[in-house]
Amino acid sequence: MERKPLLFLSNDDGVEAKGLKELIRCLRSVGDLIVVAPDAHRSGYSASITSDIPLRCEKVDEQEGLVIYKCSGTPVDCVKLGLHVLSPRTPDMVIGGINHGDNSSVNVHYSGTMGVVIEGCLKRIPSVGFSLCDHNPDADFSPALPYVRRITEEVLVRGLPEGTCLNVNFPALSVYKGVKICHQNRGEWVKEFVDSRHPHGGRYYWLTGEYETLEGETEKSDYWALKKGFVAITPTRTDMTDYTVMDEMEHWNLNV
Amino acid sequence: MERKPLLFLSNDDGVEAKGLKELIRCLRSVGDLIVVAPDAHRSGYSASITSDIPLRCEKVDEQEGLVIYKCSGTPVDCVKLGLHVLSPRTPDMVIGGINHGDNSSVNVHYSGTMGVVIEGCLKRIPSVGFSLCDHNPDADFSPALPYVRRITEEVLVRGLPEGTCLNVNFPALSVYKGVKICHQNRGEWVKEFVDSRHPHGGRYYWLTGEYETLEGETEKSDYWALKKGFVAITPTRTDMTDYTVMDEMEHWNLNV
Numbered sequence: 248m249e250r251k252p253l254l255f256l257s258n259d260d261g262v263e264a265k266g267l268k269e270l271i272r273c274l275r276s277v278g279d280l281i282v283v284a285p286d287a288h289r290s291g292y293s294a295s296i297t298s299d300i301p302l303r304c305e306k307v308d309e310q311e312g313l314v315i316y317k318c319s320g321t322p323v324d325c326v327k328l329g330l331h332v333l334s335p336r337t338p339d340m341v342i343g344g345i346n347h348g349d350n351s352s353v354n355v356h357y358s359g360t361m362g363v364v365i366e367g368c369l370k371r372i373p374s375v376g377f378s379l380c381d382h383n384p385d386a387d388f389s390p391a392l393p394y395v396r397r398i399t400e401e402v403l404v405r406g407l408p409e410g411t412c413l414n415v416n417f418p419a420l421s422v423y424k425g426v427k428i429c430h431q432n433r434g435e436w437v438k439e440f441v442d443s444r445h446p447h448g449g450r451y452y453w454l455t456g457e458y459e460t461l462e463g464e465t466e467k468s469d470y471w472a473l474k475k476g477f478v479a480i481t482p483t484r485t486d487m488t489d490y491t492v493m494d495e496m497e498h499w500n501l502n503v
Numbered sequence: 504m505e506r507k508p509l510l511f512l513s514n515d516d517g518v519e520a521k522g523l524k525e526l527i528r529c530l531r532s533v534g535d536l537i538v539v540a541p542d543a544h545r546s547g548y549s550a551s552i553t554s555d556i557p558l559r560c561e562k563v564d565e566q567e568g569l570v571i572y573k574c575s576g577t578p579v580d581c582v583k584l585g586l587h588v589l590s591p592r593t594p595d596m597v598i599g600g601i602n603h604g605d606n607s608s609v610n611v612h613y614s615g616t617m618g619v620v621i622e623g624c625l626k627r628i629p630s631v632g633f634s635l636c637d638h639n640p641d642a643d644f645s646p647a648l649p650y651v652r653r654i655t656e657e658v659l660v661r662g663l664p665e666g667t668c669l670n671v672n673f674p675a676l677s678v679y680k681g682v683k684i685c686h687q688n689r690g691e692w693v694k695e696f697v698d699s700r701h702p703h704g705g706r707y708y709w710l711t712g713e714y715e716t717l718e719g720e721t722e723k724s725d726y727w728a729l730k731k732g733f734v735a736i737t738p739t740r741t742d743m744t745d746y747t748v749m750d751e752m753e754h755w756n757l758n759v
Contacts, residue, residue, distance in 0.1 A: 293549035293579075294612040301699070301707035320710075323549075323613070327695050328708060353625050355743055356550040357579070369609050369691055393759035401755055410689070411745045426757040430744040433666070435625055439587050443557070451557035452584060454576075467749075480757070482748035487611055488686040489667045492738035493723075499657055501682040501736070503649035 251312070252278035252403055255338035255367070257325045258346065259359025261288045262307065262317040266345035266379065269388040271313065273395050274342070277403070279312045281338065283329035285359075286317040290348070292359035294366065295321045302328060322359040326366040340402060341367025344377035345388055345395065351378070351416040351469035351479055352432035352458065361414055361483070368412035368485050373402050375412065380473060381419040391417040394426070394478055414481040418473045427477040432470030434460040507568070508534035508659055511594035511623070513581045514602065515615025517544045518563065518573040522601035522635065525644040527569065529651050530598070533659070535568045537594065539585035541615075542573040546604070548615035550622065551577045560584060578615040582622040596658060597623025600633035601644055601651065607634075607672040607725035607735055608688035608714065617670055617739070624668035624741050629658050631668065636729060637675040647673040650682070650734050670737040674729045683733040688726030690716040 254274055258267045262284035271280060283304070297320045308315040316333055318325045326341060343363035350358040360376045367374030377395050379386055398415060407413065414431075417423070439456035460470050469479035510530055514523045518540040527536060539560065553576045564571040572589055574581045582597060599619035606614040616632045623630030633651050635642055654671060663669065670687075673679070695712035716726050725735035 288555075291552040291554055293551040293618065295549040295551045295615075296547040296613050296710060298547055298710045299544075301709050303705065303707050324710065327692075327710065331695050332698070332708065353741070356621055356625070356741065357552050359551075362549065365612055369612070371691070394757070397757060397759045401757060405755065408745075408748060411748050428749050428752045430746065430749065431742050433742065435627070436583075439583050442588070449559065451559050452588065453557050454552060454554045454580065454583065478757075480752065482745040482752060483743045484745040485609070485612065485743075486687050486689065487739045487741075487743060489664075489738040489740040490686065492664060492667050493684050493686065496684045496736065496738060499661065501650070501653055501657060501734075503653045 252339040253336060254278045254280050255329055255334060255341045256280055256282045257284050257322055257363045258344055259285065259289045259292055259322045260347050261285050264347065265385060266347050266388060269392065270345045270395065273392045274399060275313060277396060277399055281329065281334050282315040283318055283325040283333055285322060285325055286319055289321055289359050291357050292321045292362060293357050294323050294362040297321055297324050304328060322363045323366045326363050330370055338372060341372050341374040342399065345391060346378035347384065347386055348382045349378060349380040349416060350376060350414060351473055351481065352434050355414055355431060355483060364412045365485055368410065371409055373407040375402055375415060377415045379417045379419065390421050390423065410485050412483050414483045416469060416473055416479045418476055420476055423478050424476040427466060427472035427479055429469040429472050429479045429481045430467055431481050432460055432468040433462050434458055434470060508595040509592060510534045510536050511585055511590060511597045512536055512538045513540050513578055513619045514600055515541065515545045515548055515578045516603050517541050520603065521641060522603050522644060525648065526601045526651065529648045530655060531569060533652060533655055537585065537590050538571040539574055539581040539589055541578060541581055542575055545578055545615050547613050548577045548618060549613050550579050550618035553577055553580050558584060578619045579622045582619050586626055594628060597628050597630040601647060602634035603640065603642055604638045605634060605636040605672060606632060606670060607729055607737065608690050611670055611687060611739060620668045621741055624666065627665055629663040631658055631671060633671045635673045635675065646677050646679065666741050668739050670739045672725060672729055672735045674732055676732055679734050680732040683722060683728035683735055685725040685728050685735045685737045686723055687737050688716055688724040689718050690714055690726060
C-alpha cells in the first residue's frame, strides 16, 4: 500500500482559528496531517523569528492521521520547530492558512501565513498559502474548500520548482468566476494611521490604512483578479534578487 | 541654496544600538537625518507590523539637521509611522542599519533591518540596508563607514528603479577586497534548535542553527562574496512574483 502524503499545516491566526480548522477538515482525506500552529493570533508577523526567548510547544490533539501542536512562537518558529523537531519525516507539502484576510499584492511581505509558506519553500518543500479576503473570525470558508483541495492535490502531483511557492487568495464571495494565475499587484498602503490622545496624556497611533493599486486594470494582477471575483494564484519566489539591476550596477562608482 | 537631502534612518537593533549611532555619525554631513527606531531590540522581526495594540513614539534628541524618535513598534511600524506622521517631507532615501549581524542570503526574509528597507521601497523611496557580519554589540563598524557613505551618495545621485532596494553586507574584517554586486545565495539553515528541560518540568527550545549554502563557489552570490572578503551588494525586489512559473501554471488543472 502506498504511503499517504504528509501535509504540514500552520497559520498566523492561531491554533483555534476557524480558517485552520476548516483547512484540517478539508485536507484530512488528502493525506496525514501534522499541524503546528501559534498558541494565539500572530497576524502581521511576516517571517519573523524568535531567538531571544525559548520556545515551548504542546500536543493538543492526536487522532488517526492527524496530530496538532500549539507553539509559543511566531508562524515561522512553528514551521522550523515542526520540521526540525516534531515531524516524523519531511512533509510532502507545507500549507499555510486558511488566513482570515487578504494576503495578495504587497501584503505578502507582512503576512504571517506567507511567512509559513516562505519558510517551507526555503526548506525546499512545495508550499502553498491560502487566504480568504474576509477578516471575520466566523468567515464562511466553504466556497474556498474545493479549490484548496484541488490546488493541494495538483501540487502533490506536479510539485513546484525549488524556490517558488504559491500565494492563493479567495475573494469574499459565495461563488467564484474561476482561477487566475497572477502577478503580485504593484500598489501601496496609504492613510496608515489614526491617532488619538490617551486619557492620561500623550498621543498614540493605530495602524490601519487603505490599499491603492498603482496599476491599470489588468487581468494578470492578484488585486484585479480578486476584484473581478476570481481565485488569485500568485507564484512567489524566495530569491528576491533583481537580476536586471545586478548588471546595471556593475557600472556604478562604488570604490572608496 | 540647494536643499540638503533628507535621509530617513531606522534599524532593528533599537535606538541605542552602536550600529545606528555609527550610521548617524557617518551620514550627518550627507544630509538632514530623521531617525525613527524601535525603543528596544527587534532583531528577527522581518517585515512584521502591529495592528492589535496602539503605537507610541517619543522624540529623544533634536539638533541642527538631526531628529531622533523612538517608537514602541516593529521596524516596519517605525517606517510607516515615520513617513506618515513624523517626517516633515518625503525623504530622499530610507536607510536601515547598520545591523549587528549578517542579513545576506535567505536572512533577507527574517531581517528587521531589511523589513525597514522593503517598506521604504514599497513607499517608492530609494532604500538601502547596511549590515555588518558581526553580532557583537560593540562591533567595529569603522571599516564599513566609507562604503556606507559612498553607496548612499551614489544612490542619491542615481536613484534606484521602483521596486528595487539594496541589501548591503560587510564581512567582519578590518580591510575589504572591494565591492561585489551579488545575487541572494541559495542555501538553508540547518540544526536550528537546541532543546533543554526546565527545572520545573517540560521541554523548551532555543532557535539557533548553522547556515549551509546549496550553491557551488561563485563570485556572484552574496554568501561567497562575504566569505572572500568583499562587500556584498544584493539588489532586492519587492515584487516576489515568479513570472516564469506563471506561464507554466496556465496548463495546470485547477478547475473544481
